Amino acid sequence: MPDFSELDLNFMKRALCLAMQGEYTARPNPLVGAVLVRNNQIIGEGAHLKAGLAHAEINALKDAKQRGEDPKGSTCYVTLEPCAHWGKTGPCVDELINAGVARVVFAMQDPNPKVCGQSELKLKQARICVEKGLCEAESRSLNLGFLAHMESQKCYVRAKIAASLDGKIALSNGQSQWITGEKAREDVHKLRAKSSVIITGIGTVLADNPKLNVRLESLLNTEKFNHFTQPHKIICDSQARLINEIKNIKNIFNIFNIFNTDLNSQVFIAHANSAFKDQKFVYSDFNSPIELLYFPSETSPNKSDYPNVDLKKLLSFCYSQNWNDVLVEAGSTLTSSFFNLNLIDELWLYLAPCFLGAQSQPMLKNFELENLMQAHGRWKFSESFQYANACFLGKDLRIVLSHL
């Protein structure tokens, strides 16, 4: 890695902050920020806000122009290798060359192996100095969903659990509203807003009747939400109980909050009930028809006549839709199924300073260890450019875990 200066570091950090402008809107594209610097002065800044809109470098060049600054001879700090291909927009690398930029410093190479390094070559051929690797980890931490898609052909799965300090998510009588306080619940809306799709279980839908959308006015009214679309929603309902529940109801939107979807956001029911094997939709005459996903698992559980939903197939479907950031927000049954199949990449725990007792409902179930060694080596408290590794939200504590 080249020997970067303190100034280089500061400008790249600024570019990372700019990248965060697209936090809730850029998906499935990566978060990217760019800064143009001449004589140690920022002359232009930009971020990528939405697929189809301009890339960060282009926005930075536009910004410089608006300020009456000439980017000729400047350094461009950008958090991702500039693109060299025609997608929904033209190749940024050509624009940088045409603008006369003298040096390009980027944090992270393009994770697409077909593209990676192409613009580096192109820039060097144009006699532009190229340096890379500054704040690479930080830039990667902003784009875990995008990177999982590109590098591992999978989604990045987050799970949210709100629990007491003795690891309980509800009383034995089922009461779970509310363990955590308002600030923690507000924070969950931000987590939802970062997600392409939210997966929940039929138990949660029937017990809590959640909306599972982003409806924090203080958030939605900010500039960062200008291009926001609500995440999609998937209900895991192995027996397709919900289809029977709703088929005779005229206005399900008044009964089940989860079906109150916003424009461009869709609700899916993932099931394993062969009776509905060939049915594609329920309420197909509505603006937002409810789509059925038949993903029966091959191994049938002992207790039930119905197979479970095959969660791996479900995640493959999400991947095929370019839903890179999946949030599991469910009760302990479904969350435990994801957990026990090792499908969760990141766990967001909201811990309230209270204790619910051994009889209350556990956050995770259906697994037992024979040896403590089996417990270790899988999770760590996560650190990120994007969030504090331990953070108090009102009376509660938020911690994030990721794989070791």
Add this chain to the structure above:
Amino acid sequence: MPDFSELDLNFMKRALCLAMQGEYTARPNPLVGAVLVRNNQIIGEGAHLKAGLAHAEINALKDAKQRGEDPKGSTCYVTLEPCAHWGKTGPCVDELINAGVARVVFAMQDPNPKVCGQSELKLKQARICVEKGLCEAESRSLNLGFLAHMESQKCYVRAKIAASLDGKIALSNGQSQWITGEKAREDVHKLRAKSSVIITGIGTVLADNPKLNVRLESLLNTEKFNHFTQPHKIICDSQARLINEIKNIKNIFNIFNIFNTDLNSQVFIAHANSAFKDQKFVYSDFNSPIELLYFPSETSPNKSDYPNVDLKKLLSFCYSQNWNDVLVEAGSTLTSSFFNLNLIDELWLYLAPCFLGAQSQPMLKNFELENLMQAHGRWKFSESFQYANACFLGKDLRIVLSHL
């Protein structure tokens, strides 16, 4: 409260830091630090290190003398109201007057109502300016055991729990070594070192054979431990099983690590077995005889023929011994008993980034809530001058809870 300057604040913070020098040794006395300042320069510093040794103000005056400084006209910042009475040492207030100190700023009044305000009066009579209340909360947070003793005629009870994030302290097969890592376990030695006495249960003694002393060399070799004595130990053993176990063993010290006590530290067995009602000691011919405490509770539990140890009586005994800082370091049975009687003032949770599953042993048991409202309003994540409210220790997280 007077209008204190930024400089006042800084000097008082220095006095608080000095007070911490007695963190492991001053008990049952309070932690106190003092700073003498003239022309905004520190000319003397001192702390109270051990009962019987000089108070912080006297040490600060001595320090000034050694530096060749005259305290005449100086300001004394001290974290506790100077004493006005003859105890093991002479009254500090007289020494301050004799030294010609012009102004005294103290953080916290003497909690003893008989003494409180006396030295303030005496100083004012000597025409010394007295101001109080600067960093009062910080000074109080250093002296929770001392204050509980003085203000509430009780001990301050801390409990330590090492658990997984799903609130489990051992596997269903009993394995608990180790859930947390080395750094967390090292930190527990500091917690022990701050304690007058450690209470554990017979179950832990038989299962884990712990030493329950402070044996971290890197800690013991520091200056702060010059005057250190190991905490006492109490084993809660309702049925007095241990007395029967050990009565025919010649050298119990080779069998049970907990009896390997250091000089000035004693082991007690608290029991409720009337067969040993009148027996005062076992191993009474040893240097450190094991003392028996017969504290049967009046309400006998259903399951057992023996009553339990009355934990309130046990804590009253600790109070009578001036053991202001009690640490409960036990399994879930005894810890839950303290918890359910609302006898725990502060909970130190060491949380490992792992999950042990619903079948594993819970951190707290024997209570059930009917309503989530009952869970709230009792605990909060604690903030203190003495420790961070959330702190990573190696791979683990430490959080401290105190009463709301």
